[in-house]
Amino acid sequence: MKKIFLLFICLLTIVSAKEYELGEGYQLGDTPLYVGGYFSLDYASYSKGDLQKVSLNDMALLSYGSYHKFSYMAEMEFKNYYVKTYDNGKTTTTKDTKLYAERLYADYTANENFMARFGKYNSNVGYWNLTPINVLRDTTSSPVTARVVFPKYTTGIDLQYHLFTQSEVSVNITLQDNNSLDEAYNNFYIKKHFGLGLEYSYDNLSVKLNGGYFHKKNHTQAYVDNYYGYLSFLYDNDTIKVMGGLGHRDDNREDAVKLSTYLQATYEIASHHYPVLRLEHYNAQIDIENGIKKDTSAVFGYTYRPVYPVAFKVEYQVHSNKALDKFLTSFSVMF
């Protein structure tokens, strides 16, 4: 409860600041330090049975700053802080009041080419994984691909090399050989992660290829080698954003994702109004959701942003497995 109180004090400080603009954070005095945050209130209604869920999710505080060639980022978050589930007349409420370190890292930029990151960070794989929070996404849900192919977070080092000309070529190396920080927060329990990424960007288009290995704890608590490959792209201009990803993960046993892919387009149909269409497919040897291993789906979404950092979203998912059909809506804010 103390933590919530502290969070709200911070919020009040931010919103009462004179020069504050919603969604851009607040500078702490004349220091090079900034604070901000975000939260999301979600509702889901599943076609299977009579299942509904309301949750106060992703309640986080950001703090970052830079000094000379160093910078840092700290993101502390309550995940599923409050979840109320209605299941065939039975109501259950769960609360997870633990404050997790979602990201906690320091950067050192040596020059125009080299940068090193130390700590816990979003794995530099694909594009969805780099801005995974609800308010910055175009849909309330995330594609399955973003959580079954590679570890969402890495606790270790990320070495980056950038070459700028008319276009940009980047290479990044991910290294983890230690326990993860707040590992329960990650999509996989991992102790090792070695990855290589190659990205090419030209103006509004970026394409990325990632490959890697990680040591994942399986259901028998043993750590098993996993290999993944992931191809992704992002095109973004004033009115349309198209992104996609295609991945494969294998552990040479039964725990493989043969193929998982998505393609999403968002179009700004009028100022503040964004219809979204996402197509997804996966084929796995493991249960991805509700015992289902293979599925194809379409997500029809619509987002209204009165101002960009405030999002009202609705979406309906149609799956080849009808049991997975669902309606989602959310209200999210970045401050």
Added chain:
Amino acid sequence: MKRFFLFLSFSALLLQADSYVLIANKDLKLTNISRLYLKQIYLKKHRYFRDVKLIPVNLDVQDAARKSFEKEILKMSRNRLREFWIMQHYEGVRPPLVMHSSKSMIKFVAKIKGALGYIPEKNFSSQENVKIIYRWSD
């Protein structure tokens, strides 16, 4: 005769077009650059030149030079730029600093080694410790 009038009108339009220059500190070894390179600098994707930290500077939101810069160089609408900087806030990256006049822009760029800024060409004075590294017009 028609052609003559068309030529005259076109010439008049050209004469009316405002010209702008991107200035940098004279000690910064950055010379002729491309539009896309400049865009990368202003979106803070490219933050260093060799080992010098680049400090891109904007003029006020309503300034004609800024409007022209966003349209001709960044080729991004104001809304999209706002979205972009909100996304960057999540990444811990801040938008460029803002100066309120060409005069203060020139003074700032002349003083700080990695600083870059744009001004109307007519406000440029070669006596300051700044140099032109890019030109464009509306």
